[in-house]
Amino acid sequence: xxxxxxxxxxxxxxxxxxxxxxxxxxxxxxxxxxxxxxxxxxxxxxxxxxxxxxxxxxxxxxxxxxxxxxxxxxxxxxxxxxxxxxxxxxxxxxxxxxxxxxxxxxxxxxxxxxxxxxxxxxxxxxxxxxxxxxxxxxxxxxxxxxxxxxxxxxxxxxxxxxxxxxxxxxxxxxxxxxxxxxxxxxxxxxxxxxxxxxxxxxxxxxxxxxxxxxxxxxxxxxxxxxxxxxxxxxxxxxxxxxxxxxxxxxxxxxxxxxxxxxxxxxxxxxxxxxxxxxxxxxxxxxxx
Numbered sequence: 001x002x003x004x005x006x007x008x009x010x011x012x013x014x015x016x017x018x019x020x021x022x023x024x025x026x027x028x029x030x031x032x033x034x035x036x037x038x039x040x041x042x043x044x045x046x047x048x049x050x051x052x053x054x055x056x057x058x059x060x061x062x063x064x065x066x067x068x069x070x071x072x073x074x075x076x077x078x079x080x081x082x083x084x085x086x087x088x089x090x091x092x093x094x095x096x097x098x099x100x101x102x103x104x105x106x107x108x109x110x111x112x113x114x115x116x117x118x119x120x121x122x123x124x125x126x127x128x129x130x131x132x133x134x135x136x137x138x139x140x141x142x143x144x145x146x147x148x149x150x151x152x153x154x155x156x157x158x159x160x161x162x163x164x165x166x167x168x169x170x171x172x173x174x175x176x177x178x179x180x181x182x183x184x185x186x187x188x189x190x191x192x193x194x195x196x197x198x199x200x201x202x203x204x205x206x207x208x209x210x211x212x213x214x215x216x217x218x219x220x221x222x223x224x225x226x227x228x229x230x231x232x233x234x235x236x237x238x239x240x241x242x243x244x245x246x247x248x249x250x251x252x253x254x255x256x257x258x259x260x261x262x263x264x265x266x267x268x269x270x271x272x273x274x275x276x277x278x279x280x281x282x283x284x285x286x287x288x
Contacts, residue, residue: 014083014118021114022081024061028052028107032059032194039190040226043181043259045233051102054233055226057137057145061111062196073212074198083118085129087153089212090199092221093130094246094281097229098146099239103139112136116148126155150246157213172277175260176267181227183219183257191223219251224281228270231259232285235267245283 033052036059037044044053065076075090103109117132130152137145188202200207201218208214225245233239251257255274262269271282 012118013120014085017083017115017118019115020081021112023113024111026060026109026111028056028060028103028105028109030105032056033105035194039187039194040230043179043227043230045230045239047102050104050106052105054099054229054239055222056103057109057147058222058226059194060109060137064196070198073207074200074204076198081113082115082131082151085118085131085153087127087129087155089154089157091152091154091250092247093150093152094221094244095147095149095225096242096244097148097240098242099144100146101139101141101144102239103137103144107139107144109144110138112138123154129153157211173260173271173273173279174263175258175273176263178258178260178273179231181257181259181272183251183253183255185217185253188217188219188223188253191220195220195222214250215252217253219253219257219280221247221281224251224257224272225283227259228272228281228283231261232270232283235261236285236287238287240285241288242286243283244286245281247281249278249280251280 033056036053036056040053040055047053063076063081069077071077073088073090112135114134115131116134117130119130121128121130130150133149133151135145135147135149136143137147185203192198192202197220201212201214202220203217205217208217224247228245229240229243232243251272251274257280258273260271260273261267268285268287269282270285272280274280
């Protein structure tokens with residue numbers, strides 16, 4: 001794990017980062033549980049007494065760095081636990097959650113994180129780097145949650161942006177039912193606070209528009225995934241065994257956002273959608 005990553009020759013860039021592992025410890029406190037519920041109720045699925053709601057695990061063991069260790073975007077400098085890829089813009093692209101057992105108030109949780117892949121691709125707006133991490137959340141009872149996280153790094157934004165990050169018109173995807181969500185700046189701020197997420201695109205409007213080229217503040221990817229995950233559990237009557245999700249387009253603060261479920265034959269499909277039909281995140285659910 002020591003030494004500089006190799007980025008030249010025939011070897012895959014940052015190949016020596018794949019397999020790197022870090023471990024952290026955290027405690028599921030009553031205060032954190034109550035704060036989480038205050039942010040998301042009434043959109044949370046019911047859980048057993050003493051268990052925390054779905055999506056809570058993203059509040060545990062955040063990357064903590066001093067102010068001097070932060071990068072320009074508000075994240076800890078990428079060289080701490082992630083490869084120092086050249087692209088400066090970071091987004092949560094998607095992932096999957098496998099649930100084996102609930103987390104409970106009072107649990108001491110050990111988080112084991114492993115870099116499983118680093119891949120470079122060419123996109124419509126420039127070069128992209130995808131970093132995949134596997135997170136295991138373990139309690140004294142064993143493995144509770146296995147969470148894959150896909151992070152995408154993009155080139156610096158062109159100002160004015162080549163594409164608008166706001167809602168675009170298009171044919172709406174047919175939904176059996178939908179539930180409106182208010183995406184207020186306060187919601188974004190509170191979620192940033194409870195997850196210790198310093199990414200400035202979620203609370204610093206001049207930075208989000210003037211540096212990263214968005215039309216306004218950006219709704220967190222895991223915030224949307226939390227809403228979808230809980231709605232899937234509500235509709236299915238139990239916690240999904242596996243929940244796969246991916247971001248398709250940024251959702252922007254203040255724009256109406258709906259959580260939707262597919263119709264006949266697509267009951268395992270969920271997504272978030274803007275007022276003109278643009279899909280921001282979609283998810284597929286495996287109940288058992």
